[in-house]
Structure formats: C-alpha cells, structure tokens
Amino acid sequence: YPVTPPWYVPHVTWDTPTPQVGNFAWNFSLEARYLYTLPDVPFSCMNTRGNNWMDWALREPEAFMQECGILIAAGGANYLSDIPYPSGNPDPPVYDIFGAVNRRYKALEPIIKRSRPVKEVAVLHSADSIWTKSPLKPKTTWTFTPAYYSVTGAHKALIEEHVQMGILNSEVFVDTLEEYRAVILSDQRILNDRETAAVKQFVRNGGALIATHATGIRDTDNNKLRDFALGDVLGIRYLSSPDVSNCYLRVTPELSSFNVPAMDVEAGGGYTRIETTTARKILDLVPPYQGEKSGPPDVKTDCPGITINTYGKGKALYCASDILGGYFEKATPNMRKIAAWALNLVYPETSRLIVCENTPINVEMFYNRSENERFIHLINYSGDKRDTGTPQAQDFITVHDIGIRTKLPKRPKSVTLIPAGKKVAFDYSNGWLRFDALPLEIHDIYRIDMS
Secondary structure (H helix, E strand, O other): OOOOOOOOOOOEEEEOOOHHHOOHHHHHHHHHHHHOOOOOOOEEEEEEOOOOOOOOOOOOHHHHHHHHHHHHHOOOEEEEEOOOOOOOOOOHHHHHHHHHHHHHHHHHHHHHOOOEEOOOEEEEOOHHHHHHHOOOOOOOOHHHOHHHHHHHHHHHHHHHOOOOEEEEOHHHHHHHHHHOOEEEEEOOOEOOHHHHHHHHHHHHOOOEEEEEOOOOOEOOOOOOEOOOOOHHHHOEEEEEOOOOOOOEEEOOHHHHHHOOOOOEEEOOOOEOEEEEOOOEEEEEEEOEHHHOOOOOEOOOOOEEEEEEEEEOOEEEEEEOEOHHHHHHHHOOHHHHHHHHHHHHHHOOHHHOOEEEEOOOOOOEEEEEEOOOEEEEEEEOOOOOOOOOOOOOOOOOOOEOOOEEEEEOOOOOOEEEEEOOOEEOOOEEEOOEEEEEOOOEOOEEEEEEEOO
16 A cells, blocks of 8 residues: 555455544545545445444444445445444444444435546655655554655645545556646655656646655655656756754735735745746745754745746646645644645636535535536534544534535536435536535535436
C-alpha cells in the first residue's frame, strides 16, 4: 500500500485502525476515496459494534448509518462486524440495529450501484514518497505517522472545502490523470519519469496543478537531493532545505475574501528555499525568528512562499511549505483557508463541476455519475466532545440551507431525493443546475435524471 492489488485479488477489505487511534468516519472517507480510484476492485471497510475490537459495548445506530453512508457513496460495501459472546450468540439489539442499517442500504444499492465517482481533483499518493520520509521500520498505524500527513492533510482540507476528489496511487495516477481537471502533489518528494511526464502533459493541456514543499526534489534511484523535477512547470529553482520545524506565510489583504487575516500565518513544519525563474511570487515565506529552528516569525522574509506560473494552457501553483501536512497535524483553520484560496487561483469555482454553498465543514460531499444519472451524496458528521477514545456519533444536528450547483450539458428531467422519491425544485441556466438541499440529518442522496 499504496499499490494496485494484483489481478488475483477479487476484493479488498480495509480493517480500519481501532477507534482509540482515530475515528471510523474519517478513516472510512480517506480509505474509500483511495479505493474507489482502483480499477474494478470491489471493496468494503469494517466497523465494529463497540468502541474497539473485542468490546461488547454497542454504539448508536446513527454511527453505523453515517459510516456506511460514506462507503456506499464511494461505491463500496458496508461491513458490519460483531464479536459474539463465548456461546456464539449475539445480542438481539445488535442485530436490530444492523438490520435497520442494512435495510436502508439494500434499498439504495439497486439505484446507485452502476454509478462511479466523477473525476475532478486528483491527489497523488506515492509509495516512493512515503518511504523517502519514513524510518527504516515504519509504524503500522499508517495514518498517524508524519510520512502520511501530506496526503491525509490534503484529504482533510479538500473534503472540508467540499471539493470532489480522489486519492490515486502512482500507477492509477499515470493511467488516469488526463481524465481529471486539477491535481495536487502534496510534498510528493519522489516523482518518477512517468509521473513527471504525465503532470507536464496534463498542465500543458490546460490542467491545474498545486505542488507543495519538497515535491520532486529527490532522485528516484538513490533518494538524493536534486533540482525540481517539475521546475519548468512550476517556474522555480531549488536552493536548499532549511533545518527548521515551523515556518510562516506573510499574508496580504487580498486573502480577506477567504477570511484569512493579513498577518504572518503558520504554514506547517519545514520549508523548501526556492527562487523564481518564470513564476510570479504571490506570498513570502517567513522563517523562525533570528535563525532559530522553531519559534515566532522573523521580521525578514527568506524566499517566495507561494508562486504561480503559466505552463502551456495550464496554471501551476507552488507552496514552499508543507501546508497540507501541517493542516493535518494541527488543524489550524487558516492553513485550510490558504489552501482553498490557492486552489481557487488555479482552479476557480467557475471552472469546477460541482460547488456546495453555505455548507459547514462537517458535511462531506460525494459526486457520482452513471450513463444517464448523477448522484450527489451529502453526509453529516456528529461526534461528542472528549479528550481520548472514540468520538461517539449520537445526535446529529440538522443542517439547513445547503445550496448545490453543478455543471451539466443540458437541463435534467428531474432532481429526486432517494430512496424517499421526493421531487426537488431546481433551476437550470447557463449550463449550471442549482437546487437547495432539504434539511440534512445523516445521509441524503440526490438523483439527477439526465435521460
């Protein structure tokens, strides 16, 4: 992992980390958005009745509904698991809850089973880049080691910004990149020749690129430092890799539209010192104070922090810090907002296939399609406030006033909430469908009939 399974593997089951080291809803989303990019490999993710494996507690039915909603939205299968008593007899309430969950998704499966994710934003998840950042004996709790932070942080930021995205391993990335509209290389330190060629062609043809930190500055043969593999695309040149553990971006007033304050904003751990060739500097990178390894921002800037470059018909943005890895580690909202602003510079909302309006970050969106249908999944999340252990999904706060806009080649016949079959009013003009979602509790699906 992350590699495409060999041909003889008929099914992939993801045994998620136990809830003490994460929560199922987050892990399911990350894993599902990776597995659903694999070609023709059915998959499921396992959740348990209690707080961990070998626990006889029983979580609320809403928790299972939310988790299984993510799986079915991604085209996977729910996998409800139970530890029975030594006698082999399960508790009847367990099967009452499991039955209610399964009945809902049994009703949905025939309607949506032929749909596949819409390909819009691709995030490269390179095995080579993981190993170049890992110790010789990587920990098995993979999502919680620093080598994975750059990709898990990209996932976290994009789903909170309601961007339709998939996580691609190197093989899938090369084979399918041309089908996407934007690509994110979040501290992907090793880019092989095929990956590099694919990205260059992608941007040259009009695609949007965001690359961060040390992307492409390691040699594929011996892991030694080199100049940027995508230096001509990004319009920058590598200078050095300072030994620091935090850094800042000097934010200008133009980011106020994304609610980012005009100040020095922490932007992750280390950074890569660069100079521009053909790129235009947008923000400056500020190191820790007076040459320290970490600390408050210095008065002086060190190098360009964010740059933008035109390459062929496309645009390429570079951020010198590991801002997405930093966002996973600290979840500082300003890092997510800067990332959202950066994406908008190279891939604005007017160019996207789907846009969610007035939608809180705890609502996740999946956008799927079949030959004559589109399916928009909205999935709410609710967890209790606690310091340790499993976030318990219980009472879901209903979300009102979500607006959906999606680009379509023609006016659809109808928009329907399924499986209830309730018709939803909509507008269609200038190639955009727009409708207001009904109040969202846990998981709603909107079927758009394009026949």
